[in-house]
Amino acid sequence: MIQGIVLCFAFLVVQLAVLHYIDRRLADGASDARQTTAVPPIVQQHEPGEPDAGV
Secondary structure, eight states: OHHHHHHHHHHHHHHHHHHHHHHHHHHHHHHHSOOOOOOOOOOOOOOTTSOOOOO
């Protein structure tokens, strides 16, 4: 039983280390991303005979 607990704890530590590594990689990549300008949303017009879709 002790061996199973140690194995689970070791697996937990490895998972946390991998997630920490991935988080650091994504955080470093986010600062290198280009700034983009926001595009205003396009308003869709309904046809005169078309029923309103609850908008």
